[in-house]
Amino acid sequence: MSRRRITLADVARHAGVSGTTASLVLSGRGRELRISESVEHRVREAADELQYRPNIVSVGLRTGTTRTIGFVSDTVATSRLAGDMIKGALEAARDRGVMLFIGETEGETDLEQGLLRAMHDRQVDGIILASMFTRTVKVPTGLKTGPAVLLNSVPDRSAPLPSIVPDEVEAGRTAARVLLDAGHRAGIHLIGAGPGIHDVPRDALAGVERLTGIGEILDQAEVTVAGGHICSDWLPNQGYDATCSLLERERPRALICLNDRLAFGAYQALDAFGLKVPDDVSVVSFDDHPIATWVRPKLTTIALPHYELGRKAVDVLFAEIDRRRDDVEPDKETYRIPMSVRIRDSVRSPQ
Amino acid sequence: MSRRRITLADVARHAGVSGTTASLVLSGRGRELRISESVEHRVREAADELQYRPNIVSVGLRTGTTRTIGFVSDTVATSRLAGDMIKGALEAARDRGVMLFIGETEGETDLEQGLLRAMHDRQVDGIILASMFTRTVKVPTGLKTGPAVLLNSVPDRSAPLPSIVPDEVEAGRTAARVLLDAGHRAGIHLIGAGPGIHDVPRDALAGVERLTGIGEILDQAEVTVAGGHICSDWLPNQGYDATCSLLERERPRALICLNDRLAFGAYQALDAFGLKVPDDVSVVSFDDHPIATWVRPKLTTIALPHYELGRKAVDVLFAEIDRRRDDVEPDKETYRIPMSVRIRDSVRSPQ
């Protein structure tokens, strides 16, 4: 096909110097190692002219660093959430000249192991283990060797690792404040979880934390939640069913839906009962799924910061890589990324 | 940190043979090169015991093949479409023991160039250039060097490349047949494009092809489209507006929406006018976006085969890699992946 790639040796020959000299110049250490200005210039010229690009595979073999990180998630396709997280990670990586391997485990341990091994075989500089919904995970052994970060999940006691999660408790507080600020004091119902703090779908750490935040603010205001309805999955039809069964019993003034898909179902149920959002019932929700702007009226929701989560994961990972290099003790902090509210048209004061 | 990786030399030493022998055995060429059974066994034992894994970076340097491919798309986050395509590609890659680099160009040529270069620097075995909506693309120079495949786009005359696209024309035919089979003969309106074959959003190849298929079948049945309404973006609010302006003028019996998000908007408009789907108006659409199963009644739609597109791209890419290796002339075929209909509850016979 096209002719052979240009190597460092070609550049050196073209500039009439040794490979070492060319290497020194191009890795920017020419100055400190006393390469003369003229030689430095010659080498740079030659590299430019030949369009030299270092072969990263070779550098990887020699130095052990490949400017490559792995992004392993349990599911990439389930929702666009993953997409935004990957996008954030991708951009942060690009800023550093680093490439991203991606892999998907589908929650299966052996696939996960295989993937982590495949990545280590390729000498990745670090790994991001991402989860598609916030939860506690057992850290796989394959992660304990090199630099790693948990994204959207926190480690159980098995191993300390830095982790990045959305600040769900604060999001819960925000949601409650939105309703209080609008003047709601009664008839507030939860859709998807509650009323107890542990009435959440299995492993749904986000649920627990959102409820915690909600409860905290409502308690402070001495407002009590009128009721809650747990759903096993946070999907539209469950939101619909839960809301219907609520509406058969009583007339709520406000709904806090645990995510936007539930809220979408709730909209449908309210519509079926001839109730208007926000005149009859206010709705506030979580995630800022695209559908939140598609429904009428548009949904006020507390946004998951997927993009920022992805970016932050890369930042923390590189900090971790640096501390390992410098032999500093590893990070094990949990970074909470703020979730900001998107005020739209689904909340109004009662009356 | 943990102790040094096990290398081939360790295995050889442990088995009491030379590196060559160990290499031969482990690369499966022991038989053909007549390594004795006992030695072969010893080497395998040693490799097992030490948990040897070949360092792919090294192999990459030596052989030039890294068991890695690049997946470059214009946007990964815009919709979940990308997610499914990546998922398909990922699984097909995993079946081959290959890893995937991903990158995003955001449609910018210089980012694209940088990415392609970064991938070549890492000696990828091939590249998939994916587009998030079906269109014609100018093949970037960086792709002409190595094996490459176009996904969800076709090359312009600048260079021949194999490409994978959904079979949109046939999808259009299917949509038309769905309505004809239900007995619709009049009052069929298009939302999002039409009535002319080139009344589509800029670059929306999918639009042209869907319209072609629709027109073909309706013509055969001597049915004429009652009207069409082009939308600049295929988003819910545009579907809403288009449908509202239609409903102000006349009463349609069936809508063909050019995608599910438009259909969602159409649902809202129909609802606002007090019209019921499917009793008053049938709706058929394209894509099979998750929302198609969330709306009530569920939407009959012709599904984009994202997952299959991703898989096929990897298959074709590897076929291409093989033919380059064997010096066979390159592939330049366009592979059309069938789009299958998801019959749900939004179509009923008129009357």
Added chain:
DNA sequence: TCCTTTCAGTTATACGAATGCAAAGCCTGG
């Protein structure tokens, strides 16, 4: 004058696996 520094690079080697070539061991037939 002789020895030490500094300068401005170069030579040699390593990273881990693959592979062409050579050679050692074994067997068989004369």
Added chain:
DNA sequence: CCAGGCTTTGCATTCGTATAACTGAAAGGA
């Protein structure tokens, strides 16, 4: 008992880059 062929294994080199160690010449100091 040995030549010659086959079988089995090892040595040395290669991929492209980084880097420790070294060198030859000039300059500086006693």
